[in-house]
Amino acid sequence: xxxxxxxxxxxxYSDGTESLRDVSFGIHQNAVTVxxxxxxxxxxxxxxxxxxxxxxxxxKASSGRILIDGENILDPKIDVIxxxxxxxxxxxxxxxxxxxIRDNVTYGLELAGEKRRAKLDEAVERSLTLAAIWxxxxxxxxxxxxxxxxxxxxxxxLARVLALQPEIILLDEPTSGLDPISTGKVEAALxxxxxxxxxxxxxxSVQQAGRTADHAAFFLQGELVEYGEGKSLFTAPKQxxxxxxxxxxxx
Amino acid sequence: xxxxLTWREFIVTRAIQASGYSAIVFxxxxxxxxxxxxxPALTDVKLSTLFxxxxxxxxxxxxxxxxxxxxxxxxxxxxLIAFPLGIGTAVYISEIAPRWIREILxxxxxxxxxxxxxxxxxxxxxxxxxxxRVFLNLPTGLxxxxxxxxxxxxxxxxxxxxxxDALDAVPRSYREGAWALGATRWQTIWYVTLPAAKxxxxxxxxxxxxxxxxxxxxxxMVTGNAPVLATALGSWFAPARTMTATIAAEMGEVANGSxxxxxxxxxxxxxxxxxxxxxxxxxxxxxxxxxxxxRILS
Numbered sequence: 001x002x003x004x005x006x007x008x009x010x011x012x013y014s015d016g017t018e019s020l021r022d023v024s025f026g027i028h029q030n031a032v033t034v035x036x037x038x039x040x041x042x043x044x045x046x047x048x049x050x051x052x053x054x055x056x057x058x059x060k061a062s063s064g065r066i067l068i069d070g071e072n073i074l075d076p077k078i079d080v081i082x083x084x085x086x087x088x089x090x091x092x093x094x095x096x097x098x099x100x101i102r103d104n105v106t107y108g109l110e111l112a113g114e115k116r117r118a119k120l121d122e123a124v125e126r127s128l129t130l131a132a133i134w135x136x137x138x139x140x141x142x143x144x145x146x147x148x149x150x151x152x153x154x155x156x157x158l159a160r161v162l163a164l165q166p167e168i169i170l171l172d173e174p175t176s177g178l179d180p181i182s183t184g185k186v187e188a189a190l191x192x193x194x195x196x197x198x199x200x201x202x203x204x205s206v207q208q209a210g211r212t213a214d215h216a217a218f219f220l221q222g223e224l225v226e227y228g229e230g231k232s233l234f235t236a237p238k239q240x241x242x243x244x245x246x247x248x249x250x251x
Numbered sequence: 252x253x254x255x256l257t258w259r260e261f262i263v264t265r266a267i268q269a270s271g272y273s274a275i276v277f278x279x280x281x282x283x284x285x286x287x288x289x290x291p292a293l294t295d296v297k298l299s300t301l302f303x304x305x306x307x308x309x310x311x312x313x314x315x316x317x318x319x320x321x322x323x324x325x326x327x328x329x330x331l332i333a334f335p336l337g338i339g340t341a342v343y344i345s346e347i348a349p350r351w352i353r354e355i356l357x358x359x360x361x362x363x364x365x366x367x368x369x370x371x372x373x374x375x376x377x378x379x380x381x382x383x384r385v386f387l388n389l390p391t392g393l394x395x396x397x398x399x400x401x402x403x404x405x406x407x408x409x410x411x412x413x414x415x416d417a418l419d420a421v422p423r424s425y426r427e428g429a430w431a432l433g434a435t436r437w438q439t440i441w442y443v444t445l446p447a448a449k450x451x452x453x454x455x456x457x458x459x460x461x462x463x464x465x466x467x468x469x470x471x472m473v474t475g476n477a478p479v480l481a482t483a484l485g486s487w488f489a490p491a492r493t494m495t496a497t498i499a500a501e502m503g504e505v506a507n508g509s510x511x512x513x514x515x516x517x518x519x520x521x522x523x524x525x526x527x528x529x530x531x532x533x534x535x536x537x538x539x540x541x542x543x544x545x546r547i548l549s
Contacts, residue, residue, distance in 0.1 A: 058350070
């Protein structure tokens, strides 16, 4: 079942670079969908359209529709704050806020007006567990989050997003700065997460795309070249360009 | 060829070094000069007279307290006005305004900063003080409050320009992190961007204080120049005289080497120490904030 449907989405930034050209496809619920391709392909731009973070960039022109649960989220009238609580996002560089681990996780909830201590504590344990870091930090929740290692910080940032109980989780190269062990933990966490959430991932390598994808979309210079099941797209791509990229002939 | 190149290198390095050191030398020379001319005031005039509440040099009353309180009242008032206005403007320019407004506002604010203070004082005398006299029903419009208003106007561009740079330097990823969590624009500014730019914003405020306390021409023109000791809140709406205005007004007519002359330099020392104090306070706060940030990030 499609959680998100993207209909002929085009977007152009003010500096003249065209970032997306007539992109259409559907993103499945309870699956990991991978957007991959060389840099400048429009993957991050698409990701940032899904939670309207692009509202704050210098966008010149955009057209098309993005439907989440049948509602067009590009409609200027929708509640963007509510949308961003429903569609969480994890960035390439972990940006823990300068506060304790616990406060980092509860921050989004507090912004949303949740004050009950029991609720907050429960959210901390649940989301840190889901992000596969509870065991590592449960005894020091009151230490500063910035004191953690990069891999742990990134999982705390993931937990921070999960605490809001979103329906969709966007990840923009979440493991680009991490060591292989931390990367493995994040990837394993994603496989758990997809049971409850819809996961959209921009991986930092083709190998990661291959490891994690249930569905994969290959982007090249703003165009969607190929979209399909992860297994078939990486083993038997239909397009020549996809094959060349996947096999490492360019990129 | 080789040799001339190393020579040139040597000369350029030394020249740059010399211009760097010259700043220290000049400050030291100024302080030395102030001390030499101002210190005799402590022997020429009895300490009890020097720190009394009456400034009337013609009859040898050299009480500097009214001048110090005058400066403090005008400056603190100016900061109360300039601080919210300056930070607010900086936040608006850096975080809220669309690009085209930002591109008009920024040069305008900088232009305001370059406005000669005489011009502002002129506007103060002709427009602000008559208006205040009528509006607040005061006996005269030339008050400490008038000075505060105009000084605030002078300090705002300094504060805006430095604070805006500091806000601009906050990494985009901080803001995006907050936005993506569903923070509103205001929550992002208040809880993320401003705290992250704290040290720069503080520097901006301190520079504004420095600018305000050292300003002479405007305050001389609009504060009424009555050396009255400020004791209550009402003093803000009465004429006052600042240290800078006193020096500027009286230095030209004083007999060289007289007690009055030395006392004027003594006021200069006090002013110098106050600005030094403000600067040291500012840099130590910034330094501490930086140290903490480094400790956290390492």
